[in-house]
Amino acid sequence: xxxxxxxxxxxxxxxxxxxxxxxxxxxxxxxxxxxxxxxxxxxxxxxxxxxxxxxxxxxxxxxxxxxxxxxxxxxxxxxxxxxxxxxxxxxxxxxxxxxxxxxxxxxxxxxxxxxxxxxxxxxxxxxxxxxxxxxxxxxxxxxxxxxxxxxxxxxxxxxxxxxxxxxxxxxxxxxxxxxxxxxxxxxxxxxxxxxxxxxxxxxxxxxxxxxxxxxxxxxxxxxxxxxxxxxxxxxxxxxxxxxxxxxxxxxxxxxxxxxxxxxxxxxxxxxxxxxxxxxxxxxxxxxxxxxxxxxxxxxxxxxxxxxxxxxxxxxxxxxxxxxxxxxxxxxxxxxxxxxxxxxxxxxxxxxxxxxxxxxxxxxxxxxxxxxxxxxxxxxxxxxxxxxxxxxxxxxxxxxxxxxxxxxxxxxxxxxxxxxxxxxxxxxxxxxxxxxxxxxxxxxxxxxxxxxxxxxxxxxxxxxxxxxxxxxxxxxxxxxxxxxxx
Amino acid sequence: xxxxxxxxxxxxxxxxxxxxxxxxxxxxxxxxxxxxxxxxxxxxxxxxxxxxxxxxxxxxxxxxxxxxxxxxxxxxxxxxxxxxxxxxxxxxxxxxxxxxxxxxxxxxxxxxxxxxxxxxxxxxxxxxxxxxxxxxxxxxxxxxxxxxxxxxxxxxxxxxxxxxxxxxxxxxxxxxxxxxxxxxxxxxxxxxxxxxxxxxxxxxxxxxxxxxxxxxxxxxxxxxxxxxxxxxxxxxxxxxxxxxxxxxxxxxxxxxxxxxxxxxxxxxxxxxxxxxxxxxxxxxxxxxxxxxxxxxxxxxxxxxxxxxxxxxxxxxxxxxxxxxxxxxxxxxxxxxxxxxxxxxxxxxx
Numbered sequence: 001x002x003x004x005x006x007x008x009x010x011x012x013x014x015x016x017x018x019x020x021x022x023x024x025x026x027x028x029x030x031x032x033x034x035x036x037x038x039x040x041x042x043x044x045x046x047x048x049x050x051x052x053x054x055x056x057x058x059x060x061x062x063x064x065x066x067x068x069x070x071x072x073x074x075x076x077x078x079x080x081x082x083x084x085x086x087x088x089x090x091x092x093x094x095x096x097x098x099x100x101x102x103x104x105x106x107x108x109x110x111x112x113x114x115x116x117x118x119x120x121x122x123x124x125x126x127x128x129x130x131x132x133x134x135x136x137x138x139x140x141x142x143x144x145x146x147x148x149x150x151x152x153x154x155x156x157x158x159x160x161x162x163x164x165x166x167x168x169x170x171x172x173x174x175x176x177x178x179x180x181x182x183x184x185x186x187x188x189x190x191x192x193x194x195x196x197x198x199x200x201x202x203x204x205x206x207x208x209x210x211x212x213x214x215x216x217x218x219x220x221x222x223x224x225x226x227x228x229x230x231x232x233x234x235x236x237x238x239x240x241x242x243x244x245x246x247x248x249x250x251x252x253x254x255x256x257x258x259x260x261x262x263x264x265x266x267x268x269x270x271x272x273x274x275x276x277x278x279x280x281x282x283x284x285x286x287x288x289x290x291x292x293x294x295x296x297x298x299x300x301x302x303x304x305x306x307x308x309x310x311x312x313x314x315x316x317x318x319x320x321x322x323x324x325x326x327x328x329x330x331x332x333x334x335x336x337x338x339x340x341x342x343x344x345x346x347x348x349x350x351x352x353x354x355x356x357x358x359x360x361x362x363x364x365x366x367x368x369x370x371x372x373x374x375x376x377x378x379x380x381x382x383x384x385x386x387x388x389x390x391x392x393x394x395x396x397x398x399x400x401x402x403x404x405x406x407x408x409x410x411x412x413x414x415x416x417x418x419x420x421x422x423x424x425x426x427x428x429x430x431x432x433x434x435x436x437x438x439x440x441x442x443x444x445x446x447x448x449x450x451x452x453x454x455x456x457x458x459x460x461x462x463x464x465x466x467x468x469x470x471x472x473x474x475x476x477x478x479x480x481x482x483x484x485x
Numbered sequence: 486x487x488x489x490x491x492x493x494x495x496x497x498x499x500x501x502x503x504x505x506x507x508x509x510x511x512x513x514x515x516x517x518x519x520x521x522x523x524x525x526x527x528x529x530x531x532x533x534x535x536x537x538x539x540x541x542x543x544x545x546x547x548x549x550x551x552x553x554x555x556x557x558x559x560x561x562x563x564x565x566x567x568x569x570x571x572x573x574x575x576x577x578x579x580x581x582x583x584x585x586x587x588x589x590x591x592x593x594x595x596x597x598x599x600x601x602x603x604x605x606x607x608x609x610x611x612x613x614x615x616x617x618x619x620x621x622x623x624x625x626x627x628x629x630x631x632x633x634x635x636x637x638x639x640x641x642x643x644x645x646x647x648x649x650x651x652x653x654x655x656x657x658x659x660x661x662x663x664x665x666x667x668x669x670x671x672x673x674x675x676x677x678x679x680x681x682x683x684x685x686x687x688x689x690x691x692x693x694x695x696x697x698x699x700x701x702x703x704x705x706x707x708x709x710x711x712x713x714x715x716x717x718x719x720x721x722x723x724x725x726x727x728x729x730x731x732x733x734x735x736x737x738x739x740x741x742x743x744x745x746x747x748x749x750x751x752x753x754x755x756x757x758x759x760x761x762x763x764x765x766x767x768x769x770x771x772x773x774x775x776x777x778x779x780x781x782x783x784x785x786x787x788x789x790x791x792x793x794x795x796x797x798x799x800x801x802x803x804x805x806x807x808x809x810x811x812x813x814x815x816x817x818x819x820x821x822x823x824x825x826x827x828x829x830x831x832x833x834x
Contacts, residue, residue: 406508
């Protein structure tokens with residue numbers, strides 16, 4: 001073993017120890033702030049009258065934008081479930097993004113649509129609109145058919161035709177809790193500076209869904225889906241709540257976010273040339289407002305719930321995570337001028353550098369760390385005790401974060417009330433450290449390569465659909481992204 | 486070395502087991518708390534409805550515990566929907582007797598916003614005698630949630646004093662206007678609002694539009710003369726708000742005034758007048774509404790067409806005529822509106 005290489009490996013090992021120590025401190029701080037936020041939220045619940053916001057004719061009306069691409073089997077029940085929202089002052093704009101299946105026919109049959117017209121209210125460049133339909137029986141639904149242009153383009157079309165001051169971007173196949181909109185709108189009504197707010201996204205796999213409503217919440221039997229549930233809990237209740245509290249929230253999930261329409265139009269709408277259009281928009285909103293010197297409050301609300309189906313097999317999951325990471329690369333690349341720039345305040349000086357170091361390059365650094373560890377073992381550069389200790393520390397810390405997320409969920413929301421559900425989540429917290437985390441780290445590191453090859457590609461998502469029966473369990477496997485998303 | 490690796494594994498296992506136990510304990514405690522709250526709410530509900538002596542015991546329990554106060558805040562509005570005065574009155578007597586009222590008054594001074602807000606909400610539910618004077622200052626609280634809770638509490642008192650405090654908050658501008666307007670939108674607030682609308686000066690002028698909106702929500706016929714005056718002499722925003730409000734409380738006088746507005750210079754007033762006439766069922770306005778189908782402003786055409794669709798057979802007939810007519814704008818609007826008329830309504834027509 002040459003001395004220079006040995007020294008290099010030793011130095012890299014020390015760097016990795018420092019890197020993980022800093023990361024652990026950041027995660028702990030975020031978890032602590034998140035915990036305090038959730039506690040505050042729970043304490044405030046008795047004095048907040050969300051039902052009033054839902055019923056009041058003066059509540060800010062919402063246009064729900066639901067882009068649909070090949071959603072034929074689920075689109076009508078999903079839209080009917082949206083109509084059952086407790087919030088009364090809204091319209092749903094379904095944008096059929098040139099689906100190849102019978103999405104448009106399903107909508108026409110389901111709602112008895114007739115051709116209609118509407119004046120666009122924003123000047124955004126989008127793919128051509130083929131037609132607009134409305135329903136005589138359900139006046140709150142508007143269907144727009146357009147040429148295929150991707151989710152961001154579909155959202156921009158919806159934005160052009162939206163009439164209400166708030167727009168809610170959702171995925172057409174997601175399920176909103178009946179009270180979810182009222183709670184998000186509350187955030188806008190209590191603070192006029194709010195321009196965007198996001199709600200928690202939870203995984204519906206395993207739960208019973210009837211007529212587009214989640215009737216009974218249960219965790220699935222699939223270990224892969226349980227690990228994703230845990231990941232979502234960690235990411236939303238830990239990281240996002242924490243970032244939101246620190247006024248540095250950079251991501252609002254594309255599955256469920258509420259925006260001030262004028263602010264989105266002013267920022268130029270959703271970016272059609274990135275796969276991470278949701279996070280990119282939030283960062284652009286920050287940037288636009290900060291450059292204009294306008295107030296910019298972007299928040300995360302831990303309670304309004306949107307249910308979504310998680311990938312049931314490893315292949316789909318890998319494609320999804322690859323897409324998320326590519327989205328992050330594009331977003332940070334595009335807004336690199338903001339990184340470390342004091343003009344953008346704490347966002348430029350704290351949040352963006354964190355994302356670059358720990359989320360963008362983190363997976364690559366971790367993969368090199370694993371390689372260095374292996375080389376250290378092979379060349380006898382580190383004692384097995386030290387390696388075992390490092391591994392044990394990393395695994396224990398992962399446990400602590402996962403258990404903290406479960407405790408927070410139990411404290412504040414208790415959506416998984418049964419012992420069996422809790423047992424599965426605890427088991428997932430243990431199992432995910434074994435291989436899942438490492439596999440996902442490699443997938444995210446690999447995204448640097450796939451980013452150059454397939455920019456703009458979404459990949460296919462295989463859906464089981466929401467039926468009367470629980471979504472079936474699928475391939476057992478395991479995860480890796482800590483507090484990411 | 487063997488011992489060291491074993492100790493690592495043991496330590497890790499122990500840590501994991503500890504965390505699992507912590508989660509289990511948390512779940513057990515949470516389940517127990519949920520059950521306790523459920524049972525407490527059931528007892529409160531039964532005691533409030535029956536008026537039994539149990540109420541004293543339950544209220545005393547709530548004196549020192551915020552969680553029980555929250556239970557009371559949940560139960561009170563639910564049970565009082567049947568016979569509010571009787572139930573609230575009795576609850577108030579028990580709250581004063583047991584010291585709960587005194588405790589709530591003290592909690593309004595708490596440093597924690599959630600405590601202040603919840604106390605304000607509960608004082609509103611119980612309608613304590615000095616409530617408006619106690620809760621009113623919280624409309625200027627530094628915490629937004631507390632301000633909203635205070636507005637909600639004041640509205641529950643339903644007195645002129647509460648209405649005055651809310652109007653002052655509207656003028657101060659510390660809260661989104663809609664949150665105050667919706668609380669003022671009840672008949673108990675009408676006299677105070679009408680008095681405020683008589684005031685002159687720049688600030689009073691600024692309040693006219695939101696107060697007109699509140700009158701619209703109140704659906705109170707007493708407001709009609711004032712709203713008609715505002716419709717005739719206000720600025721465009723005030724006139725639009727007055728026209729909208731008249732849709733809920735207007736009589737024949739309003740129908741006539743709104744019909745005149747269909748020839749107004751302002752397209753905003755015309756569009757709102759069309760919608761309001763439909764709400765009032767003003768069939769006599771059908772010809773004027775049909776004439777507005779050719780207006781240059783899309784919103785006027787759209788509102789006129791929608792109003793015609795809501796006015797039954799004469800309106801539908803006017804739309805059918807417009808759809809077959811020469812004016813392309815009127816024809817397009819009328820055709821689309823007709824297509825969107827529900828089949829049952831078309832059948833009636």
